[in-house]
Amino acid sequence: MASITLTVRYYRLGPPGDEPYIESNFDFATREMSIPAEQLGLVLVDCWDIHPYESHLDRTNQICESILAPAAEACRKAGVAVIHAPSAPQARLFPQWTRYADDVDLFGAPQAPSDWPPAEKRNGEGDFAQYVKPEVPRLKQWREEQLPHRGVAECLLPKPDDFVIATGEQLHRLCRANGIMHLIYGGFAANMCVPGRDYGTRALGARGYTIILLRDGTTAIEAHTTLDGFRLTEAAILDTEMIIGYSALSADLIAACGAAAAG
Numbered sequence: 001m002a003s004i005t006l007t008v009r010y011y012r013l014g015p016p017g018d019e020p021y022i023e024s025n026f027d028f029a030t031r032e033m034s035i036p037a038e039q040l041g042l043v044l045v046d047c048w049d050i051h052p053y054e055s056h057l058d059r060t061n062q063i064c065e066s067i068l069a070p071a072a073e074a075c076r077k078a079g080v081a082v083i084h085a086p087s088a089p090q091a092r093l094f095p096q097w098t099r100y101a102d103d104v105d106l107f108g109a110p111q112a113p114s115d116w117p118p119a120e121k122r123n124g125e126g127d128f129a130q131y132v133k134p135e136v137p138r139l140k141q142w143r144e145e146q147l148p149h150r151g152v153a154e155c156l157l158p159k160p161d162d163f164v165i166a167t168g169e170q171l172h173r174l175c176r177a178n179g180i181m182h183l184i185y186g187g188f189a190a191n192m193c194v195p196g197r198d199y200g201t202r203a204l205g206a207r208g209y210t211i212i213l214l215r216d217g218t219t220a221i222e223a224h225t226t227l228d229g230f231r232l233t234e235a236a237i238l239d240t241e242m243i244i245g246y247s248a249l250s251a252d253l254i255a256a257c258g259a260a261a262a263g
Helices: 054-078 095-100 103-107 126-131 137-145 168-178 201-206 231-244 250-262
Strands: 003-012 027-036 040-045 081-085 182-188 210-219 246-248
Touching: 003 210, 003 231, 003 250, 040 054, 040 168, 054 081, 054 182, 054 210, 054 250, 081 168, 095 168, 168 201, 201 210, 201 231, 210 231, 210 250, 231 246, 246 250
Parallel strands: 040 081, 040 182, 182 210, 210 246
Antiparallel strands: 003 027, 003 246
C-alpha cells in the first residue's frame, strides 16, 4: 500500500546551532514523514452534535464540517483507518465498537472499593463538601437533561468500515491487531479531552505511538481572557508540539491521502 507523505511541525526545545541555550532561541521546526497508510490511523475525539457552551459548539460544528469530515473521507480513500473515540456511553451506540472490545469493556468488571481518600471525601459529603468545586446550576441542568441525548456530529457519523472505541485499552488492541503505530488526532476540546482521555494524545504517546495533532482540526474551551486570540487553543497545540509529538494541517493530510490513493 502507498505511503502518506506529510509535513509535520514540532517545537524545537533548543537552538539549531551554537546560539545560547535560552528560550528566546527556541522555535518551530518542520520535517517530512512518510508513513505506510496501513500503519496510520485518524482518531476523532469527542466530536459532539450538542454542547452546553454555545460559542464553543459554533466552532466545533464548523471544524467538523469543513475540516474533519473531508479529512476522514480522504483517509478512507487512502486506506488510513478512521477511528471514532466519542467516550464510552456514545461509543456503545454504534455496533462497530464491539470489534475490539474485551469482556471488561462488554460486561464490566467488579472494582474493589478504594479506601483512600475516604469515600466521604471522594463523594464530597459531610465536612468535605466545602472542597467540592462549585458548579454552574445551568450546566448541571444541561447535563441532567441533555447529556443522555448527546451523540456524534452528523457529518462524522461512523461509516460501516470505520472503527469505534470506548477506551484507550480498546484503541491499543485495535492498533496492535491492525499494525497501526502512528495516530493523527482531531476533535475536542484541545485542552481537555484530546490530551486527557485515556484514548487521548498523552496516553497513546506514552505507549509509544507517533502523535500528530491536526492543528486546524481542534479548538480549546477558552476563558474570557483568552477568547480574543484563541490563546488556549494555541497553547494546547504548542503543548503537543513541545512535549507529546507533532502537528499538521488538514489540507496537507488531504493532499497526501489523495496522492497515496491516486498512486
